Amino acid sequence: MKIAIIGLGYVGLPLGLRFAEAGVPVLGLDIDPVKVEMLNKGRSYIKTIESDRVRSACDSGNFEASSEFSRVSEVEAVLICVPTPLSKYREPDISYVLDSGRKIAPYLVTDDRPKLVVLESTTYPGTTDTDLREVLEQGSGLKAGEGFHLAFSPEREDPGRKDHSVRTIPKVMGGYTEACLKRCVELYSKAIDAVHPVTSCRLAEATKLTENIFRAVNIALVNELKVVYHEMGIDVWDVIDAAATKPFGYMPFYPGPGLGGHCIPIDPFYLTWKAREYGQHTRFIELAGEINTRMPEYVINRVMEALNNEGKALKGSKVLILGLAYKPNVDDDRESPSYVLMELLEERGASVDYHDPFVPEIKLTREHAQFAGRKSLDIGEGPEPAIIGYDLVLLATNHAAYKELDFSTLNCPLVDTRNWIVRRPARYYKA
Template sequence: MTKIAIIGLGYVGLPLSIRFCESNVQVLGLDVDQSKVDKLNAGKSYIKHIDSEQITSITQSNQFEATTNFSRIEEVTAAIICVPTPLNKYREPDLSYVLDTGRAIAPHLSKGNPNKLVVLESTTYPGTTEDELRPILEEGSGLTAGEGFYLAYSPEREDPGRTDHGVKTIPKVMGGYTQNCLDRCVALYTKAIDAVHPVPSCRVAEATKLTENIFRSVNIALVNELKVVYERMGIDVWEVINAAATKPFGYMPFYPGPGLGGHCIPIDPFYLTWKAREYDQHTRFIELAGEINANMPNYVIARVAEALNERSQSVNGSRILLLGIAYKPNVDDDRESPSYALMGKLESMGAQVEYNDPHVPFIRPSREHSRFAGRKSVPILDNYDCILVATNHEIYKKTDFSHFRCPIVDTRNCISPRPANYYKA
């Protein structure tokens, strides 16, 4: 039986582990977080949209085992890296998780099973796999990529909470350092994925992932800008988008919001922007989109201020309930959520902010938002000065807010029936 390692057991690595296990591939899950390892080995999930029954099934069948011991890379024929690639405080790529993982596994590539395949799935800029990760793996192992071990890049395309497509059905793009590397990568993923799409190099595969998310970032920025313009004209941008979406060709609907969230779309465009400077290229279009999207929380807060002003109140001293911490509906994923920007800005203006989110009962510690850690979700009550809807969870769509007396500012166009004091933002 084939045995592989998947490094990083989060929103990307854990679903991928389950898919390989379901395809009769044995998976060794590696993570530096001992609490995650302990939960998985006990058959418990820590990601809301992944059932614990799925974890129990693969652990009890001995298809899956989690560990923090990186020396066990010796046991496997392939290692897939699914670790974070955030931006630092200067909005520059932080590859420390990828490179540290490379250093941890490199000494074990030459031991146990020979000719191991290493695949990077983390989103990054073109050249990372060949120019950054490869030297670390070669130096630490004493082997040469393409000969002593194989190296490839295959970007993750995970969309947490999505039900119409999953790991199995989403085509997998992949590029290899050499043709043999690519062949090994294709052979591995075809065991678990319905369709693979090989490309000529790791750089093409890396650029593919960036292009997908830049496309979304730019189009979301466009509708966010149109939202502001049309609001001044007295035009409902949601009505416009719904009407435009009836055209069966030449148009794809994107929807405005309070800002960008998730690990990919707010971050990935800046990976290319940063790398492009090395080639004396300036990505003005991408940077403008980032600027527009990053400014959306300010627009939302201005709408909150307008709603309060109409009741002769100010943001300073007001009690505000924020609906939704997750960055997208019906999941517990709060990475890069614009809700944190809204909370921070409102509190800096003197507001007292609480939140409700049935999928995020308490705010977990994180690198970016440590000041909010430990806060707990509160009930939805009509005793606040304003309610701000930041995430379009299904439960909010089903809640009858029509009798609420306080103003409700809706950034997602999801509240219906609507109260008398209803504002779109």
């Protein structure tokens, strides 16, 4: 069996490498010619994926990248791993999914066994068996479940994790028909240790949304508690650590400066949007979204308090943000709250630089194009960071490297949104 994977980003690339390592020939498809060229030379553009893995997969003959979607005619299965962002009106944007469907539809026709199409991108229930199915049927002239097989199997990728991998994370999957599901189970069982079939595409789609809504709601809860407890003079991180000693009935979640990544800030709104079609209002989920969205504003208020204590205004101050990635020890900056913090600070007249050992330069993004080209500040490699001439330092991402640094001699306030700094300066604030 040879398969194609559309979208060679944080989801598609590790998935493709896993299949290649399991002996399944993989054709990686991406519209970015730079990515295609790098991968075919055995080089990775994602820091958490070693170039040695890419090179080994290419050398084995089991992995090749291309921009030619017509080559779908060569494969037996196509896995779609493309972005599903929100529009500027916070409505689902499945255009990348549908465009992928249109590109591959003409090449689904085969005299052999029907091809399998699997959507992995997170989306609302009904996308696979309605929106994507219609595009594929119209473009191919085939009927889903007969001329081609169709399924949904949500990605569960978490960049940077060492305790779990694509191979070991159980794979949920639902098919348009029983035959579609059988093909999907057959395919993923070649590369994944455990698969979990469910009765429909919509159930599988709802499973992925539920996983991320669970996290979003619980993060919103501790974010709200952080604000409340601060006013009471109570440290929310100490509260969480104490509560976590209970061996049942409690699971620790931690506050932060806002949500980041391509899942948790976005996925809940896919369900709230779809629920309105059924006359349902997801008030609990929407409230959690409001709380999490307000966190950057809360951080800015703490920054202003810290500067006020220095007799300074935010306008005209120089601020250094530590951490641009949305989570620690990766180069993934998708939906990072650090960008929102930068915007809010500059709107209020501050001058902002950033440092991130994993993001040396800001690439062009859809939402924050104005920051493209900015480079990470050099703070040296010694135990004491070389931070001179700033009125305030704001820690936004809890990279391991920052925990090792000695900030005790820092001559300006430090606002820590992650309770991360160990060797703290005299003017230390949590936010």
